[in-house]
Amino acid sequence: MSDHKIFAAPRGDQGKGASRRLRRSGQVPAIVYGGDADPVAIQIDHNKLLHIAENEWFYAAVIDLEVEAEGKKGKATSTKVLLRDLQRHPFKAQIMHVDFMRVDESHAIKVAVPLHFLNEDTSPAGKSSGVVVSHEMNEVLVSCMPKDLPEFLEVDLADLELGGVVHLSEIKLPKGVEIPELKLGPDHDHAVVTAKRARVEAEETEDTAETKLVESGEPIEEKKGE
Structure with a gap:
């Protein structure tokens, strides 16, 4: 298991309006849930997350989520998580929301x-x-x-x-x-x-082609000599 880190910050205001404002400011609303702790709302820099999302490991690896301690700049708490859901904009290159699930290292x-x-x-x-x-x-x-x-x-x-x-x-x-x-x-x-x-489509014979024309009701020109 490789070490992969994602840095985030606490998110205060919640709701659709708050999420829209967050996205306009270049952040992605996200949530961390699972385990014995309550769900925690966080925010992640959009451009950095968009770049990370190009990596295959992001979707299957255990990630070290470093969340800045609220009111304590420079200090962070680290939590092992797995990506559980990622919502993208239907046509823009934009990540709308991310869900992470806490990982208990003592359980499979x-x-x-x-x-x-x-x-x-x-x-x-x-x-x-x-x-x-x-x-x-x-x-x-x-x-x-x-x-x-x-x-x-x-x-x-x-x-x-x-x-x-x-x-x-x-x-x-x-x-x-x-x-x-x-x-x-x-x-x-x-x-x-x-x-x-590989299946090879059999070429239509002349008789097969004529049969299709007859079934379709289209006239068939008489061959010379007949």
Whole structure:
């Protein structure tokens, strides 16, 4: 688990009007909840958060949220959190609101972790013409202690051949990490990657084309010599 920090400040006024004023001033309203403590309203610099949101880790890593102590400039409290919701403007490059959930480091957490696919282009399937390699999943739900949470999982496709399938159970997991879905039985060992022959649309024969014209009611010109 890498160390990732986000800096925030306490937020006083709340409500739609206060949130609009906050956004106009270049801040993003956010909230921290969960655990034994009450929810806390905070604000984060929009441009910095927008830049952070471009990173994959932001959506799956445990984050150190540093919140400036109210009335004590230069002092901050640190809380381990996970991103739980991020609301964006429908068409502007603007983050509207963020929800963070507190993480108890003594309890296991469940997080959807992204998959990174390796060696696809150099695999037998990847080098074969007419073969389509499909990623049936792009992320997988894992369970682990916060300290063991991986930012992503790698799926090595070096040996993938035509007709091959990579299942959930074939993903190599770091120590202390498991996939809860696999505990539900063999039927839940879903395909993560498949390699299939691409379908080739059969060309229409002249007779097939004529049949379509007859069915549509359009006249067919007689062929010379008939």
